[in-house]
Amino acid sequence: MLDDRITRLGQALQAEGFDAVALIPGPTLTYLTALRFHLMERPMIGLFSAKGAAHLVLPDFERSKADECPLMLHLHTYGEQDQERLPALRAAIKALSLERGRIGVEPLGMRFYESQLLREAAPEGQFRDASAVLSSLRVRKEEVEIAAMRRAVRIAEKALLETLPLVKIGMTERELASELMVQLLRAGSQGELPFEPIVAAGPNSALPHAVPSERPLQAGDLLLIDWGARWE
Structure with missing residues (x-):
């Protein structure tokens, strides 16, 4: 089920000219991973590429929960120091070759903090509204x-x-x-x-x-x- 959702997401992203979509904890991230996380002061960002790869940037202490995901998730964890967060996100961006990529976000869901981190991690990236892509994916109920x-x-x-x-x-x-x-x-x-x-x-x-x-x-x-x- 999750693999099919990721496949359909990739197809929709390609059709609209996106290289990937960036998500923070919320209904869409849960829809794609079956994982439920809470928004907190520590950032958590999921990156899903148009080619079907899924990467998750998260705190070390949430790793055990992420390991339960039936989806093939590439994890990039960081510790308690604030300065560890940006390198973890940069590693995920680099792994997906998104340094200059077209990255979709949910404007009504993306917090300012994570948005700034994304722009720091990919200063040459293009960030665009992906609401239509994501809503078209989720409106079809299985x-x-x-x-x-x-x-x-x-x-x-x-x-x-x-x-x-x-x-x-x-x-x-x-x-x-x-x-x-x-x-x-x-x-x-x-x-x-x-x-x-x-x-x-x-x-x-x-x-x-x-x-x-x-x-x-x-x-x-x-x-x-x-x-x-x-x-x-």
């Missing part, structure tokens, strides 16, 4: 993805059905949101939810993306619940 989405829906439905009988006048939005999160985990959701549940009552229900507050639920309130489960 059977395994559809099955995972359906499983997540069933988990979310079960969690809500277990939560609704617990709703009572006087409990706060935050208490209800906490109970919903517990039920999501009990129903089988993975620990990292797609987003924090929104529970808003009364006037708060009119607020877009409201944050659960200490406001108690009152009789006659309109209750808004926005939630989801993760299953991959």
